[in-house]
Amino acid sequence: MTSRHFDTAAQTAFAALSGDYNPMHVDPHLARRLQTGGAVVHGVHAVLWALDTALREGAVDGPIRSIGCRFGKFILVGSNVTLRLQRSDEQGALIQLETDGLVTTTINVKLGVREAAPAETEVGVPLPAAPEERDVPEMAGLSRAFTPYRPLGEYAAAFPALADAIGAERIAGLTLLSSIVGMAVPGLHSIFDSFDVALVEQPGSAVLGFRVDAADQRFRQVRMKVDGCGLRGGITTFARHPMPQQPSVTALAGHVGPDEFAGSRALIVGGSRGLGALTAKLIAAGGGKVVVTYARGQDDAAAVAAEIDAFAGRQACEAVRFDVQTDSAQDRAAQVGPVDQIYYFATTKIFRQKPALYVPSVFDEFAQVYVHAFRACCQAFLGTGALSVFYPSSTALDKRSNDMTEYSMAKAAGEVLCADLDRYVPNLHVISRRLPRMLTDQTATVALAKSEDPLTVMLPIIRDVQAEKPVVAAKATPQG
Amino acid sequence: MTEAEIYERLNSVFHAVFFDDAIQVKAETSAPDVDGWDSVAHVNLMVAVESEFGIEFTTQELESMDTVGDMARLIAAKAK
Numbered sequence: 001m002t003s004r005h006f007d008t009a010a011q012t013a014f015a016a017l018s019g020d021y022n023p024m025h026v027d028p029h030l031a032r033r034l035q036t037g038g039a040v041v042h043g044v045h046a047v048l049w050a051l052d053t054a055l056r057e058g059a060v061d062g063p064i065r066s067i068g069c070r071f072g073k074f075i076l077v078g079s080n081v082t083l084r085l086q087r088s089d090e091q092g093a094l095i096q097l098e099t100d101g102l103v104t105t106t107i108n109v110k111l112g113v114r115e116a117a118p119a120e121t122e123v124g125v126p127l128p129a130a131p132e133e134r135d136v137p138e139m140a141g142l143s144r145a146f147t148p149y150r151p152l153g154e155y156a157a158a159f160p161a162l163a164d165a166i167g168a169e170r171i172a173g174l175t176l177l178s179s180i181v182g183m184a185v186p187g188l189h190s191i192f193d194s195f196d197v198a199l200v201e202q203p204g205s206a207v208l209g210f211r212v213d214a215a216d217q218r219f220r221q222v223r224m225k226v227d228g229c230g231l232r233g234g235i236t237t238f239a240r241h242p243m244p245q246q247p248s249v250t251a252l253a254g255h256v257g258p259d260e261f262a263g264s265r266a267l268i269v270g271g272s273r274g275l276g277a278l279t280a281k282l283i284a285a286g287g288g289k290v291v292v293t294y295a296r297g298q299d300d301a302a303a304v305a306a307e308i309d310a311f312a313g314r315q316a317c318e319a320v321r322f323d324v325q326t327d328s329a330q331d332r333a334a335q336v337g338p339v340d341q342i343y344y345f346a347t348t349k350i351f352r353q354k355p356a357l358y359v360p361s362v363f364d365e366f367a368q369v370y371v372h373a374f375r376a377c378c379q380a381f382l383g384t385g386a387l388s389v390f391y392p393s394s395t396a397l398d399k400r401s402n403d404m405t406e407y408s409m410a411k412a413a414g415e416v417l418c419a420d421l422d423r424y425v426p427n428l429h430v431i432s433r434r435l436p437r438m439l440t441d442q443t444a445t446v447a448l449a450k451s452e453d454p455l456t457v458m459l460p461i462i463r464d465v466q467a468e469k470p471v472v473a474a475k476a477t478p479q480g
Numbered sequence: 481m482t483e484a485e486i487y488e489r490l491n492s493v494f495h496a497v498f499f500d501d502a503i504q505v506k507a508e509t510s511a512p513d514v515d516g517w518d519s520v521a522h523v524n525l526m527v528a529v530e531s532e533f534g535i536e537f538t539t540q541e542l543e544s545m546d547t548v549g550d551m552a553r554l555i556a557a558k559a560k
Contacts, residue, residue, distance in 0.1 A: 072516065106499065193520060218539050219523040238520070403518060 002053050003082045006041045011077050014045040017158060018175040019127040019149030022182030022190065028077070032296070033243060033273075037349040041075040043192050044178035046105055048159050048171065050083050050095050054109070055161040059085045060093045064166055065112035066233070067174075068196040073104040073353045101355040117200035119228045121145040124207030127179050132187035136217050136239050139185050145209035145228060148172035149179065166199060166230070169206060173197075173229025176208040185212060186222050186239035197226065197233030205229055246277050247455065249311040253285040255459060261288030261466060267336060269322065269377060270345035272297035275392065275438065277304045278454050279343050282462055284308040284316050291336050293322035295346070324373035325365075329380035338384040341465050344374055344391050350407055358405050366410035371417055378421060378428060386427035388468045390461060391418045393434045429468045433461060481559060486533075486552045493528045497521065507549030533559045 015026050023030045024040055031039040047069050054060040075081060079099045087094040090111065097105040124147040148155070148169075155171040156163035162171055174197075181192045208228040215222050220239045226232070261283045268283075270276040271292025280290045281304070290308065294301035301319035308317035322332045324346040348369050352362055374391065381387055393411045396404050418432035436452040487505065494503045498516050511517040517525070529551065530536055535558040537545075545551050 072520075191520075193524070216527070218537075218542065219526065221523055221527065236524075238523070 001082060001084060002057065003080050004049060004053075005080050006046070006075060006077060008039075008077055010045075011039065011041060013158075014042050014175075017150055017154060018042065018044070018178050020044075020175075020179040020182040022131050022188065025077075025182065035240070035351055036074045036076065039077040041077055041079070041081075042178050042182075043069075043071040043075070043105060044174055046075055046081060046097055047107055048162060048174060049081075050097055050105070050107055051109070051165075052159040052162040053083055054085065054093060054095055055165050059088050059095075060109055060111075060165075062090070062111040063114065064109055064199055065092075065114055066108075066110045066196070066198045068108040068110075068194070070106045070194040071104070071192055072106065073099075073102055075099055075104050102353055104353075114199050114201050117198075117202060117232055119202045119205035119207075119209070121207060121209035121228060122205070124209070124228075127176075128183050128187075131183050131190075132185070133189065133242070134185075134187065136186075136215050136220055136222065138215075139212050139222050139239070140215040141212055142185055143209065143211035144184065145207040146176055146179065146184075147207050148176060148229070170199060170230040173208045173226075173231040176229065177226065177235055180208070180210050180224070180226070181235065181237050185210065185224065186237050189240040189242055191238040191240060193221075193236040193238055195226075195233065195235040197231040199230060200232050202228065202230050202232075210235075246273075246281065249281045249285050249307055252278075252281050252455070253311070255455065256282060256286035259287045261286030261462070264288040264341060264466060265339045266290050266341040266343060267339040267381065268292045268343045268345065269324065270295070270347060271343075272301035272304060272319070274345065275435075275454055275458060276343065276345035279345070279458055279462060280304055280317060281308060282455075282459060284312060289316050291318045291320055291339065293320050293332070293346075295321070295323040295325075324377065325368055329373070329376040330383075333380035333384055336381075336384075339381055340385065340388065342377065342381060342387060342389045343462075343465070344377065344389065346370075346373060346377075350404075352403065352406075354403060363406035363409055366406050367413060370410045370414040374414060375417060375421070378425075378430070382425070382428055387429070388465045389418075389421075389428065389430045390465050391415075391430060391432040393418075393432050395434045395436050397434060431461070431464055431468065481556065483552065483556065486555050487548075489532055490529070490548060490552065490555075493525070493532050497525045497528050505548045507547060507552065509548040510546055529555070535559050 015021050020042055024034055025042055028039040082098045084096045084098055086096055092110040095107040096103050124145040127146050127149055152168040152172055156168040159171055177195055181190045205228050208226060210224045210226045213223045213225055222237045222239055224235050226235060266283050266288055268276045268280045268290055271280045272294035280292045283290050292301050292304055305317040305319040309315055320336060346369055348365055378389055391414060393415050397408050397412055400408050415432050418430040421428055422430040438452050438454045490505055494505055495501045533555050541554055
């Protein structure tokens with residue numbers, strides 16, 4: 001059992017070796033907004049390390065005939081990866097890579113005689129300098145052949161035991177699998193799912209060609225055949241949805257009356273992007289003032305504020321840092337001043353790679369954001385005046401996938417809290433709705449889930465919150 | 481094709497997709513019952529089922545399938 005830490009330096013080195021500069025691997029700021037929540041290790045890098053290690057340690061002994069690999073989970077940069085040999089015999093080896101007890105990668109190595117299979121393509125072009133971007137239907141039938149990004153000696157130097165076993169051309173070919181997926185097809189919005197290649201005798205083949213076999217729009221799945229550099233086989237990939245672009249305030253202005261929300265001042269917790277940013281723009285488009293808070297997306301929040309101010313022709317939006325997990329709600333309430341509405345979109349990463357159905361620390365983190373901090377926020381701003389509050393729950397409570405246990409538990413607790421705050425706390429009106437799945441940064445993935453239009457979901461809710469301007473009256477058992 | 485045949489072939493598909501020959505699917509089997517049946521595995525499963533039975537599901541059909549029983553009924557209706 002061998003472990004290795006995949007740090008940023010290793011990441012940069014592999015990008016320079018492979019030419020795969022997809023931002024999900026090399027741009028931590030952008031990758032934070034993806035489903036992965038951070039920059040991820042090139043899957044092929046982990047596979048090459050595993051094969052090199054397995055050969056060096058004698059776990060794979062004999063001529064490799066084929067390599068199959070499935071990338072089940074992402075490996076975040078900064079992770080420790082452990083190589084586990086599940087099986088090793090004269091047929092080959094089954095290797096799994098684990099991070100925090102979670103299997104991320106399964107590699108199936110078969111031993112045997114390599115067949116002769118002359119390459120179909122001999123002329124290649126250099127990899128694109130930047131990741132290409134196109135819709136899934138446009139990928140159907142695409143084909144090209146690429147030359148290795150670096151001289152062959154560099155591949156041999158990076159993985160010497162593997163080079164002795166399969167030759168530097170094939171290592172170059174395997175790194176080109178990563179580059180094809182990350183830079184060409186599907187390109188910018190790609191996820192590498194699996195590959196299965198036979199090692200074949202192709203003397204002199206120095207380019208790797210690919211041809212798209214199937215571009216399945218239903219699943220956003222793209223399957224390709226590859227041939228060259230002594231490799232022949234297939235790869236399966238997914239094309240993520242591009243990150244959703246919010247409509248502009250100007251575009252939204254057509255959906256609301258110009259003074260519909262005039263006179264209101266709303267706090268949008270988590271307003272730098274997604275539904276929060278949309279809500280801020282809608283209220284501003286209707287003549288209201290907004291304060292958007294952000295935890296990490298300062299630039300995004302500033303951009304929302306600038307767009308709203310430009311639309312209003314005056315200062316109508318302030319951007320304030322407020323990390324509900326660490327910052328005092330009381331301090332923020334003192335800083336922001338009175339508001340009459342709160343929209344609570346604070347969130348943490350929703351979709352997790354977990355080693356077990358229920359992980360207490362994951363629940364604690366969700367509960368901190370969706371329950372404790374929400375209550376603290378209501379309590380703090382209630383001190384500045386009566387409040388109408390919106391709490392977004394989720395239809396995930398009605399129909400859960402098997403990795404949403406802690407999230408759903410915390411949102412269910414949030415719903416109970418909302419009901420009781422609404423019922424018992426004077427001057428506080430709380431609306432909680434189970435929102436359908438909508439296309440946001442966190443949900444822009446490959447899953448089939450149908451997504452609703454955020455505008456048609458959020459606008460009626462904003463109108464309800466506005467209509468429920470708090471009536472200052474005593475309620476039973478005041479407490480908060 | 482009988483229901484038993486459909487389930488037998490579905491078992492083979494599950495074994496290949498999830499690398500687990502011990503899986504025995506039933507009508508009520510759904511994602512939480514099978515290790516590794518996440519959204520990406522689901523797509524691989526659907527593609528494998530389509531290929532095994534020579535059929536294609538519509539997006540609406542894909543969204544309507546919650547259990548293996550749902551899947552088997554659709555297969556029986558389509559693979560005639």
